[in-house]
Amino acid sequence: MALASLGVSLNAHAATRDEQEKACRGDAMKFCSADIPDKDKITACMKQHKSELSPGCRAMFKPDNQSSGQSD
Structure with a gap:
């Protein structure tokens, strides 16, 4: 399934592709x-809907090497 490739664009250090x-x-x-x-379109779409994503999925989009004072 094409969705499996979505993991490549997400935070690969936080979880395995299967977990993502x-x-x-x-x-x-x-x-x-x-x-x-x-x-690429899936990733862009998911980022546009980040505030609506399930907590587990939203966590996949958090960069593990950056922390900002901004809220999601």
Whole structure:
């Protein structure tokens, strides 16, 4: 499934690709199904909907080497 490639664009250090896919599969289908199988479009779509994503999926988008004072 094209969604499996989504993990490449996410925070690879925080979780394995399988964990990323499991965490975000439902959200990707809900918000970005029209963008599948284009991983770049899926990633952009998911970022646009970040505040609406499930907590587990949203965590995949947090950079592990940056901390800012901004809230998500």
